[in-house]
Structures are given as structure tokens and as C-alpha cells.
Amino acid sequence: xxxxxxxxxxxxxxxxxxxxxxxxxxxxxxxxxxxxxxxxxxxxxxxxxxxxxxxxxxxxxxxxxxxxxxxxxxxxxxxxxxxxxxxxxxxxxxxxxxxxxxxxxxxxxxxxxxxxxxxxxxxxxxxxxxxxxxxxxxxxxxxxxxxxxxxxxxxxxxxxxxxxxxxxxxxxxxxxxxxxxxxxxxxxxxxxxxxxxxxxxxxxxxxxxxxxxxxxxxxxxxxxxxxxxxxxxxxxxxxxxxxxxxxxxxxxxxxxxxxxxxxxxxxxxxxxxxxxxx
Numbered sequence: 269x270x271x272x273x274x275x276x277x278x279x280x281x282x283x284x285x286x287x288x289x290x291x292x293x294x295x296x297x298x299x300x301x302x303x304x305x306x307x308x309x310x311x312x313x314x315x316x317x318x319x320x321x322x323x324x325x326x327x328x329x330x331x332x333x334x335x336x337x338x339x340x341x342x343x344x345x346x347x348x349x350x351x352x353x354x355x356x357x358x359x360x361x362x363x364x365x366x367x368x369x370x371x372x373x374x375x376x377x378x379x380x381x382x383x384x385x386x387x388x389x390x391x392x393x394x395x396x397x398x399x400x401x402x403x404x405x406x407x408x409x410x411x412x413x414x415x416x417x418x419x420x421x422x423x424x425x426x427x428x429x430x431x432x433x434x435x436x437x438x439x440x441x442x443x444x445x446x447x448x449x450x451x452x453x454x455x456x457x458x459x460x461x462x463x464x465x466x467x468x469x470x471x472x473x474x475x476x477x478x479x480x481x482x483x484x485x486x487x488x489x490x491x492x493x494x495x496x497x498x499x500x501x502x503x504x505x506x507x508x509x510x511x512x513x514x515x516x517x518x519x520x521x522x523x524x525x526x527x528x529x530x531x532x533x534x535x536x537x538x539x540x541x542x543x544x545x546x
Contacts, residue, residue: 290377292368292413293452296488297495298376305500307359311376312488312505314354315368316455317535318384320484320507321348323420323445324459326390326539327402329518329527330474331437331465333426334394340525342543344390344404349383349536379412388418390541398426402443413449420445422459438464451492457484457507465518474518482509482533508534520545 299308325346334340355370355378365375369382388406395401404420422443431438440462447455461480468475484507490500516529516539525543530536 290379291411292379292449293493295368295376295378296452296490296493297497300490300493300498300500301496303359303376305503307376308488308490308500309503309505310357310359311367311378312486313357313367313508314350315384316484316486316505316507317354317509318348318350318369318507319386319447319455319486320457320482320509321512321531321533321535321537322346322384322386323418323447323457323484324480324482324509324512325531325537326529326541327422327443327459327461327480328424328439328441328463328476328478329465329516329525329529329541329543330476331439331463331478332428333398333400333424333439334392336394336396338394338546340390340392340543340545342390342525342541343387344539344541344543345385345387346531346537346539347383347385349538350381351535354535355382386416386418388420390543392424398429400424400426400439402441404443404445414452415450417448418445420457435466436464437466438462451489453486453488455484455486457482457509459483461512461514463514472520474520475516476518476527476529477513477515480512480514482507482512484509510534514539 326344350369366372366378368378370378371380388404393401402422406418424441427438442460445457459482461478463478465474465476486505488503512533518527529539
């Protein structure tokens with residue numbers, strides 16, 4: 269039964285995201301018919317930042333690298349907390365109106381969500397010379413957003429041999445994610461971090477943390493929105509991501525690892541993962 273836990277978790281988290289009401293395509297169609305390019309950019313700005321925060325989260329749970337052919341396989345996710353101030357923005361004509369995460373009676377409505385969560389399948393594979401490869405993937409349908417496809421890859425390099433400190437392990441890591449939302453949106457996120465971990469004596473527990481940096485950009489293909497479209501071309505919306513600090517704990521027993529962390533950045537987030545380790 270345990271081997272099916274990652275798949276079960278993905279289904280549960282997808283169901284949490286489902287909303288039976290409007291879709292983002294409906295709202296974007298409304299914007300192109302009744303509002304401006306700047307309105308759409310401000311409406312989607314928090315989504316670009318949240319996406320960058322989510323894909324840059326839960327990337328690691330230890331400071332050391334694995335050697336070939338050892339690996340971790342499972343599911344990871346980051347729950348991004350949307351600040352209240354980013355659930356609305358100020359339009360020159362309408363005043364305070366909702367962003368995609370807000371809700372209200374003025375302007376184009378949002379989805380009234382205080383958080384954003386995406387689960388991804390996650391694998392770490394040990395290579396040679398202190399190198400470790402990471403791959404991530406998910407393909408799901410979230411009713412209020414649509415068909416999401418995410419894939420990412422990166423490398424991690426162990427520094428423990430160069431920094432021989434007792435009990436501490438160090439690594440550096442860099443990854444790139446690609447995101448598509450049907451034919452409506454494309455996004456890319458680049459993340460890098462310096463990470464460390466320390467073993468807790470006696471217990472199969474590691475305390476880990478690090479400093480990272482995320483850079484994200486979202487492209488909205490307005491020609492694909494449909495309706496009475498003004499065809500503004502592709503809109504580029506850069507996420508307001510930046511430096512991120514992480515602190516977490518990782519527990520391993522037999523062939524299973526569970527870990528969780530808290531991330532402080534432009535948007536704060538909670539990361540977690542469940543892995544089968546080999």
C-alpha cells in the first residue's frame with residue numbers, strides 16, 4: 269500500500285484545488301473585452317509570483333548528494349501563502365479590485381484563495397563526482413485553471429569535501445522549470461540555492477536549511493483567450509520573486525523519507541515531501 273501513497277497524495281491535493289465556478293479563461297476573456305493590458309498584468313501578477321515560489325520550493329531535504337545508483341522517488345509540493353495585499357490591486361478607474369486570488373463585487377472577480385498549491389512527482393538520482401540530478405513532473409487538471417503541465421530538471425553538487433565541518437553537509441543546486449496552462453500561458457522558473465544539513469545524534473533525523481534565489485516569468489497568449497479579443501499579443505509578466513530562506517526537518521526510516529520546511533521570501537510557503545529512498 270505504501271508504494272501508492274505518492275499517487276494518492278497527488279489526487280487529494282488536486283481535489284483540494286478544484287473549484288466548480290468560473291475558470292481563469294472566462295475571467296481573462298472578460299478582461300480583454302472590458303479592460304486594459306495593464307489591468308490584466310496587475311490581475312495576474314500574484315499568480316506569476318506564486319508560481320515561481322511554488323516551483324522553487326521543496327527542492328531539497330538534505331545537504332549531501334547521493335552517489336550512483338542511489339535515488340529518491342516520490343512527491344513534493346509547496347503551499348504558497350498569498351498576502352492579503354496581493355489579493356487586490358488599485359485600478360485608476362475602478363479603485364480597489366480583485367486579483368486572480370481575490371474576490372469582490374467590483375471589477376473582474378478572482379477565485380477567493382489565500383493559498384496556492386501544486387504537487388509534483390520528484391526524483392533525485394545520484395551520479396558521479398558528488399553530482400546529483402533532479403527531475404520533476406506533473407500533468408493535472410485543476411478546474412478553475414485548466415490543464416497544467418510542469419516539468420523541471422537540475423543538478424546538485426556536493427561541497428562537503430571542500431568544507432570539512434563536523435556533522436555538516438553542504439551543496440549547491442540549480443534547476444529550471446517549464447509550466448504550461450493549456451494554450452493560454454507559458455512560464456519558466458529558474459531556481460538556485462546553497463543548502464546545508466546536520467544529523468541529529470541517535471535519531472534518523474536531519475535538520476536542513478539554505479538560502480535560495482528564484483526568478484520567474486509568465487507569458488499570457490491573449491490571442492488564445494477567444495471571444496471579442498483585442499489581441500494584445502503575448503503579455504510578459506515577471507514574478508516578483510527573489511531571495512528565499514529555508515529551514516526544515518527530514519525524517520528517514522527504512523526505505524521512506526518524509527520532510528517539511530518553512531520558506532521565507534516574497535511569498536512565504538510551506539514545503540513537504542514523501543519519498544521512497546534507495
